[in-house]
Amino acid sequence: MFDNLSDKLDKAFHILKGHGKITEVNVADTLKEVRRALLDADVNFKIAKDFTSRVKDKAIGQDVLTTLQPGQLMVKLVKDELTELMGGDAAGVNLSGNPSVILMSGLQGSGKTTFSGKLANFLKTKKNKKPLLVACDIYRPAAINQLHVVGEQIGVEVYSEPDNKNAVSIAENAIKHAKANGFNVVIVDTAGRLAVDEEMMTEIANVHKAIQPQETLFVVDSMTGQDAVNTAKAFNDRLDFDGVVLTKLDGDTRGGAAISIKSVVNKPIKFIGTGEKMEAIDVFYPARMAERILGMGDVVSLVERAQEQYDEEEARKLQKKIAKNEFGFDDFLTQIQQVKKMGNMKDLVGMIPGAGKALKDVEIEDDAFKHIEAIIHSMTPAERTKPALLDAKRKLRIAKGSGTDIQQVNQLLKQFDQMSKMMKMMQGAGGKNLMRMMGGMKGMRP
Template sequence: MFDNLSDKLDKAFHILKGHGKITEINVAETLKEVRRALLDADVNFKIAKDFTTRVKDKAIGENVLTTLQPGQLMVKLVKDELTELMGGDVAGINLSGNPTVILMSGLQGSGKTTFSGKLANYLKTKKNKKPLLVACDVYRPAAINQLHVVGDSIGIEVYSEPENKNPVEIALNGVKHAKANGFNVVIVDTAGRLAVDEEMMTEIANVHKALQPQETLFVVDSMTGQDAVNTAKAFNDRLNFDGVILTKLDGDTRGGAALTIKSVVNKPIKFVGTGEKMEAIDVFYPSRMADRILGMGDVVSLVERAQEQFDEEEARKLQKKIAKNEFGFDDFLTQIQQVKKMGNMKDLVGMIPGASKAMKDVEIEDDAFKHIEAIIYAMTPKERSKPSIIDVKRKNRIAKGSGTKIEQVNQLMKQFDQMSKMMKMMQGPGGKQMMKMMGKMPGMR
């Protein structure tokens, strides 16, 4: 996510770090490189120029040239401006109304139908809502079926009228169905359309007028860069939507849409899609995204994801096992499953400060745990519960059974042993004290 932009900004800041004496010329050179990095990320020229002008004005106002660490101050100023550029504060979703009606709009192929499912799943699991999906795409072949498949995969009902070709009628009937059956959120998935298609744009404007939704969201593929921003403006002129959804942010995106869409349409980015799974949806935090772009990671989001998968009862059981030195490979496997639920590995690594830079040439696959799981599954129940009995003969059998090499089995055994010792140490007075201190840190309660 934004790897190319992060690299170029890092190089820009090196101009300041590389000089013993900081001058206005150095600062100007740095900001010139920052502007170039933004332009390469598909940010509009005027926005990039205004951005660096504001940073320069603040730098002069804060006496960046006379501070002991001018490079760090410059990074902070850029971070603050990036945060403002992307919206400043986090924007919540309006869940008023009975039911709340959310209208999804966007281009063809933007990932709107899939994201409708992700949003429904998010509201169901995180906000304790009972959502209904309404299929109003009457043009695309198999669109209704696709929404039903998505709904079935997350246990959410889909309302559709396959024979009806009037999206206004379908949407209104869907809301009636929701009221009659106790649904408190209605997510209306409309057909993707081109901004230049006047007939289609009039149609969604009619759906919007008839529904009077609490939220109208514009879904855009972040891979399309500056084109996405221009399209957003055309849609906003017709719908006056409430917020933006950026999909495919986990891809090799240059970042132009995320960085500039707020300043062009003056509407906040509310959610982002970060993968293919139904759980791959994040509330958009401008400040956290700015941190990640500048290689500072996003520890708060990482902790929040971990807490979502955290089971207190299981943790207590695990603590007792560790204390009795009974931590086995079955327990290890459970921990791996919980980590996998947190999201794709590349995204998680990007949340650790400095990790993206340190591992930028390392390809992190989503199935990074594949070999470890295969090795553990090749063990007998007794071997999993008592790893100490695994000798050379057993290791050879496990390697053959898992399709791995004996070196990989040995490496896993060594890592497991080191982790067990570390976990045992954490049970001591010093470890418990450290855990208490971590618990008092912001965002770690």
């Protein structure tokens, strides 16, 4: 995510390395490179120019703090300005209605229908809501079926009228259905349209007027960069939406849309899509995104994802097993499954400070655990419970059964042994056991 921009900003800050004071000369050189990096990221020229001017005004003549180097101080100034440029504080979704009505709008192919499902799943699992998905795309072939498939996947009901070609009446009837059946959130998925298509824009304006949604979201593909920003402005002039959703952010190496869009349309980015899975949705936090762009990681988001997979009862059972030296490969496999539920591996690595930079040339696949899982699944139940049983003959059988080699099996056993010893140490003096670690994590809220 934003790899190219992060690399270029990092190189820009190296200009200040070794200087004891930020001066007009060295800051100008640095900000020239920062502006160039932003333009390469497809940020609007005026926005990039104004951005660097504000940073320059704050930086000129500032003495370096006793614990900071000039480069570090410049990074902080850029981070603060990036945070403000992207919206400052996180903007929540308005769920005040009964039911709360959320209208989805956007271009064709922006990922609107998929995101509607992700949002429904998010509100169901994270906000304890009972959402209803509404199929108002009356033009695209199989659009209604697609939403039904998504709804079935996440266990959310979908309201549709396949023979009705009036989007306004479908939306109105869906809200009546929601009120009669206890749904407290209605997510209306509309047809994709072009801002220049007067007939289609009139239709969504009519839907908006008829159902009076508490929240109107504009969904845009972040990979289209400055085009996404221009389209958002055209839609906002007509629809006056409440917030932006950036999809496919996991594939965006530039970041121009995320950085520019708030400044252009003066509407906050509320959610981002970070993958294909229904769980791949995040609330947009400008400060956290600024830190990720600058290679600082995003520990708070990483901890929050870990908390979502944290089961207190399972942690107690695990603690007892570790204390009795009974931690086996079945338990290890369970931990791997929990990590996989947290999101795609490249995204997780990017949240660890410094890791994204250190591993920038390393391709991290979503199936990074496949060899480990294959090896463990090739073990017998007894071998998974008691790894000490694994002699040379058994290892050879496991390697053949898992499609790996004996070196990979030995490497896994070595890593498992080291991890078991480390977890055993966590049980030791000072009360720094697993339960206290996890308990501490639960307190780490933004």
